[in-house]
Amino acid sequence: MTTLIYGAYGYTGERIARVAAKRGLDIIVAGRHGTKTRGLGVELGVESRVFEPSNANSSLNEVETVLNCAGPFEQTADPIVDACLDTGTAYLDITGELPVFEALAERDREAEEAGIPLLPGLGFDIVPTDCLACHLHDRLPDATQLRLGVEARTDVSGGTVASAVEHAGRGACIRRDGVLERATIGSHSQEIDFGNGSRNAGLLPLADVSTAYYTTGIENIETYMALPELATHTLQLTQPLSALLAVTPVKRTVQQLARWLVGSPSERGSVFVWGEASHGEETVCSRLETPDPYALTVNATTTALQRLNAMDTLPTGFETPAVVFDADFVLGLDGVEGFHDDPVTGSV
Ligand SMILES: NC(=O)c1ccc[n+]([C@@H]2O[C@H](COP(=O)([O-])OP(=O)(O)OC[C@H]3O[C@@H](n4cnc5c(N)ncnc54)[C@H](OP(=O)(O)O)[C@@H]3O)[C@@H](O)[C@H]2O)c1
Structure with a gap:
């Protein structure tokens, strides 16, 4: 081929x-x-x-x-x-x-x-989270809610920043009853245990709001990222400014700047991936740790x-x-251990 x-x-x-x-x-x-x-x-x-x-x-x-x-x-x-x-x-x-x-x-x-x-x-977007979503769905096939989150301790490339800027003017997104809805970046702030203690996390528009729906058929999906509390508040307060990035000349200038200013990532980080699927009171939670996204x-x-x-x-x-x-595709990749599964909670 x-x-x-x-x-x-x-x-x-x-x-x-x-x-x-x-x-x-x-x-x-x-x-x-x-x-x-x-x-x-x-x-x-x-x-x-x-x-x-x-x-x-x-x-x-x-x-x-x-x-x-x-x-x-x-x-x-x-x-x-x-x-x-x-x-x-x-x-x-x-x-x-x-x-x-x-x-x-x-x-x-x-x-x-x-x-x-x-x-x-x-x-990295979306293999680990997509595989985790699929694993959670295997554990709870009649799940109706899915929440996924990442805690990244890594750098990013200029191209990744440019791609993030491409969409920054549009805010976050959740899926409710199968339909995509706009939401505020950093909102729904809550404590999530990514596997190394609780961290503050807020809504971020990860693509799993789209893909996990096609992978699992689950109709209610939210995606989170660990953010320091200050970052969550800053994101909420500056949300109106992000509309500027919807203006094409502004967006292209910021993207060009990102390519000039952001160096190559150090490639020494790791990422903690968390997911929770539920149906009524019944909930399953699983986690993954992966090497640097690049x-x-x-x-x-x-x-x-x-x-x-x-x-x-x-x-x-x-x-x-x-x-x-x-x-299990993700489990065959270098530096990825197995899924860490919490026991099912709320089952009768
Ligand atoms: N899914 C993931 O986890 C993941 C991981 C890594 C990267 N990415 C994504 O992959 C993309 C590349 O990342 P990178 O780190 O390699 O960035 P990069 O170093 O800036 O490379 C971007 C490449 O895309 C080319 N390109 C950009 N716009 C183009 C266009 N309109 N027509 C033709 N070629 C174009 C560039 O060519 P020129 O130099 O000629 O513009 C360059 O070869 C980004 O969107 C990034 O977000 C995703």
């Missing part, structure tokens, strides 16, 4: 391309910048292709799978998916952007008809490519990682 890695000279794309090449995967590196793309291709000893996302159609010959690593994905996913649908090429990416998941889910039937999978979210992203994408390579036929339509590879 030949995989074209688009955005291959970005911070994350390059790390994925290097590990993919080392694991013997058949890859082509691609991106919009000629010198950077060709230079990486020469260094890794693989073919390179230079094109803009809007011209992807003519650049996918003899490619079975595209792995899109060029974000913000709200700017790149649509044109590349168009090309994948036209050419019958499987589409994978590492987005963590909620609107991108929703947009791709709407293209499920097109992908079914084209006979290809649309499999976004193969990075290391996990590189491992998850390259492992996913190997797993897809080994399949006789690929799935078709919109898919989530836990549905394609199951809840």
